[in-house]
Amino acid sequence: MSVKLLLRHPLISSLPIALVVIWAIGIFASGAQSVFLWTDVLVYILVLTICVFALISSSREHLRDPWRQIVQHKLGMLSLVVLLVYVLIGLLDSVHFRLPLVVENATAEQKTVHEGEVLSVLDLLVTPIRIQEEKTYSAPFATHLHTTETIERPDGSRERTYPRLEYGGAHLENPRTDKYSDIAMNSVLGVLVGLIIWSAIVLMVLFILAMQKQANVSAIAKMILSGSSLVPWRLILATVGFMCLLLGLMIILGPKYHILGTDKVGQDVLFQSLKSIRTGLVIGTLSTLIMLPFAVLLGIMAGYFRGWMDDVIQYLYTTLNSIPGILLIAASVLMIQVYMANNPQMFESDAERADARLFFLCVILGITSWTGLCRLLRGEALKIRTVDFVQASQAFGVSNFKIIWRHIQPNVMHIILIAVVLDFSGLVLAEAVLSYIGVGVDPTMHSWGNMINGARLEMARDPIVWWSLLAAFIFMFALVLAANLFSDAVRDAFDPRLRKQ
Amino acid sequence: MLNYILRRVFYAIPILIGVNLITFLLFFVVNTPDDMARMHLGVKHVTPESVEQWKDERGYNKPLAFNAEAAGLEKVTDTIFYQNSVNLFAFEFGRSDAGRDIGYDISQRMWPSLILAIPIFVIGLLSNITFALIVAFFRSSYIDVWGVVLCVVLMSISGMFYIIGGQFLIGKVLHLVPISGFDMANTFKFAVLPVLIGVVSGIGTGTRWYRTIFLEEIEKDYVRTARAKGLPESLVLFKHVLKNGMIPILTGAVVVLPLLFMGSLILESFFGIPGLGSYTIDAIGSQDFAIVRSMVFLGSVLYIVGLILTDISYTIVDPRIRLQ
Numbered sequence A: 001m002s003v004k005l006l007l008r009h010p011l012i013s014s015l016p017i018a019l020v021v022i023w024a025i026g027i028f029a030s031g032a033q034s035v036f037l038w039t040d041v042l043v044y045i046l047v048l049t050i051c052v053f054a055l056i057s058s059s060r061e062h063l064r065d066p067w068r069q070i071v072q073h074k075l076g077m078l079s080l081v082v083l084l085v086y087v088l089i090g091l092l093d094s095v096h097f098r099l100p101l102v103v104e105n106a107t108a109e110q111k112t113v114h115e116g117e118v119l120s121v122l123d124l125l126v127t128p129i130r131i132q133e134e135k136t137y138s139a140p141f142a143t144h145l146h147t148t149e150t151i152e153r154p155d156g157s158r159e160r161t162y163p164r165l166e167y168g169g170a171h172l173e174n175p176r177t178d179k180y181s182d183i184a185m186n187s188v189l190g191v192l193v194g195l196i197i198w199s200a201i202v203l204m205v206l207f208i209l210a211m212q213k214q215a216n217v218s219a220i221a222k223m224i225l226s227g228s229s230l231v232p233w234r235l236i237l238a239t240v241g242f243m244c245l246l247l248g249l250m251i252i253l254g255p256k257y258h259i260l261g262t263d264k265v266g267q268d269v270l271f272q273s274l275k276s277i278r279t280g281l282v283i284g285t286l287s288t289l290i291m292l293p294f295a296v297l298l299g300i301m302a303g304y305f306r307g308w309m310d311d312v313i314q315y316l317y318t319t320l321n322s323i324p325g326i327l328l329i330a331a332s333v334l335m336i337q338v339y340m341a342n343n344p345q346m347f348e349s350d351a352e353r354a355d356a357r358l359f360f361l362c363v364i365l366g367i368t369s370w371t372g373l374c375r376l377l378r379g380e381a382l383k384i385r386t387v388d389f390v391q392a393s394q395a396f397g398v399s400n401f402k403i404i405w406r407h408i409q410p411n412v413m414h415i416i417l418i419a420v421v422l423d424f425s426g427l428v429l430a431e432a433v434l435s436y437i438g439v440g441v442d443p444t445m446h447s448w449g450n451m452i453n454g455a456r457l458e459m460a461r462d463p464i465v466w467w468s469l470l471a472a473f474i475f476m477f478a479l480v481l482a483a484n485l486f487s488d489a490v491r492d493a494f495d496p497r498l499r500k501q
Numbered sequence B: 001m002l003n004y005i006l007r008r009v010f011y012a013i014p015i016l017i018g019v020n021l022i023t024f025l026l027f028f029v030v031n032t033p034d035d036m037a038r039m040h041l042g043v044k045h046v047t048p049e050s051v052e053q054w055k056d057e058r059g060y061n062k063p064l065a066f067n068a069e070a071a072g073l074e075k076v077t078d079t080i081f082y083q084n085s086v087n088l089f090a091f092e093f094g095r096s097d098a099g100r101d102i103g104y105d106i107s108q109r110m111w112p113s114l115i116l117a118i119p120i121f122v123i124g125l126l127s128n129i130t131f132a133l134i135v136a137f138f139r140s141s142y143i144d145v146w147g148v149v150l151c152v153v154l155m156s157i158s159g160m161f162y163i164i165g166g167q168f169l170i171g172k173v174l175h176l177v178p179i180s181g182f183d184m185a186n187t188f189k190f191a192v193l194p195v196l197i198g199v200v201s202g203i204g205t206g207t208r209w210y211r212t213i214f215l216e217e218i219e220k221d222y223v224r225t226a227r228a229k230g231l232p233e234s235l236v237l238f239k240h241v242l243k244n245g246m247i248p249i250l251t252g253a254v255v256v257l258p259l260l261f262m263g264s265l266i267l268e269s270f271f272g273i274p275g276l277g278s279y280t281i282d283a284i285g286s287q288d289f290a291i292v293r294s295m296v297f298l299g300s301v302l303y304i305v306g307l308i309l310t311d312i313s314y315t316i317v318d319p320r321i322r323l324q
Helices: A003-008 A010-030 A038-058 A061-071 A074-092 A121-125 A127-131 A175-213 A217-226 A233-253 A269-305 A307-322 A325-342 A350-384 A388-395 A400-437 A448-460 A467-494 A496-500 B002-029 B033-041 B048-058 B080-090 B102-137 B142-155 B159-173 B184-218 B221-228 B233-256 B258-262 B265-271 B276-285 B289-317
Strands: A033-035 A096-098 A149-152 A158-161
Touching (some): A038 A269, A061 A400, A061 A467, A074 A269, A175 A233, A217 A233, A307 A350, A325 A350, A325 B002, A325 B033, A350 A400, B142 B184, B159 B265, B221 B233
Antiparallel strands (some): A149 A158
């Protein structure tokens, strides 16, 4: 593969490279033991699949052209930037390892002993907000707990008061007067950090563009500023800038305050929200990845071969389809729960058990959701098999497998792609509902559904505990909205009926 | 017509047998009744006797599909498969794992579900069509563009946040209606908020979907003819396009009609309404497999009824389609 081809897809091709580099640095620098959870492996497979698909489509005009259209779509690119930020966080959270146990004067044997807790790269990056746990609820930017406690004074008298937080605003001597000026000062600092990161990214983009187009940097900068570039770089960079600002604020304010408050057991809500990203993404993507082979294979086979095969496959998906989805999912998850409760020896640690449950949930969601795509593909294959070029190939004695691969598959590719992208947001939303019902991810796993579930009971409290709900809402809403807007752009670009208009 | 319906009902039988087999496999083969007993009793109380007793109380102590010890026809009938799965065809749901009569519970709990589901369905359908028509009337103007964006925004909010937000705003801040609860004697007071939330949470998806249907109709030849003969745009839209657009909308709506019985899972659970939706959730929560099994079967029967109704409704609203 040439360097030129790599440069053409800087975003896509740099993702796996970055992943490998981060993984290697993490493992070798700390002497940690790497852990491959089931869903991690699937995430790597997914990233690989996307890269292969990107390479294939870059050499085929009928696939490259729609992408060119998407790249010029303003709303589509804006949401793609947001999605990529989520994906980056999710990938950082998909590299797991165990840190070596810190023992003073360790012997050679002790050095190979590792901690029981499985961590990810993201965990390490956000260490301050991960380990700074309070006693219980505290509001965003609070310096005192949300609930009163009886405190014994030195002179023996007792008083009910709101105790100071252990970490949130702990550096302030007099929080009542200093807090707001301190937050303002730190915010300015955070904005500055964000701006520095942003300008680094902008410079990088400018240089790559200049190299690609063999123009000088200032000409490229002028073109972007005026908004006359074909790809809406001005909008993309503005979105990146906004993300950088958030990042900068998080870097500076995160270790000093609980930006989004703490939950019942005192854990930082921002940390929970960040950790939930991986859960949401895994459910949204892996369920589709798992069901895709079945749906594509069975759908095309039913439509192409017809006859008894068609009858069997149609019967199969009508039957599965007639069971209300949520009930089938609930029943399957209940059964998996029973199985896991009776076979506890299969899983080494809690993280592995929770991950296995996430994996099974993806499989179940995949099994219940392949029917729609299968039916679409069957109908399309039925149509294509009567077209002249397929009939001609059959007359020439081309094998069925070759006809499917060379003629049917390229003609249904757009349907598959649109279905995959459209399914994503629905699956992310479904996770929250399933976790609420109690058949979603493991209760110990961070997910937006579990956050909502935990916070829902606090609605009755007075004053109300709202920050967990708000955090879950914002993080979920941004992801689903971006996914919906992006899927619209993909559909507009790939659907031949919409393209004509 | 009658012939056709009979044939469709006949076709439904193998599908229901399939559903029955799937539930049987899921509930009794993937995990044996012994596993379920151990799960229910908890790790501490498991003794062979207590497992046997648990199975005996619920009739799970029979062989799975073939009873070699019984005589004659009972070789097949005196089994878990026959007793707990085949009986579902006669709508004999048996007893729940907690010992209650499931058939009686369903007949009691379907009314609160219907009290919510029918108004949500009717009001939702009407308001979605209205909004879709407005957006279609102003197509390719700013109202259309921003209307669609608003729909996407509304679609992207999880249904649970509509409920939580509605409960907080109307129930807690404004004190207009009780936050949750249900009372058959005072239905309106308790049902108005869930119905409102049910309608609002469906507006985004519904409006966008119906808008595409209307826009597809607007492209067609008869609309051009209507405009060419000088009809005003409003008349074209509300008379010609609406009538023809109603065909896919109505037939799409008929499918879900029977499923209204099942109620809405999260809406009923959040508002503490004793309908079939919260019945299912409670059963999932307490791991009552008998109830979940019954609801799976009931749901698929209702879905198949919906499919048959859809086919019939096509012939009623669209005279071009004839059933044979």
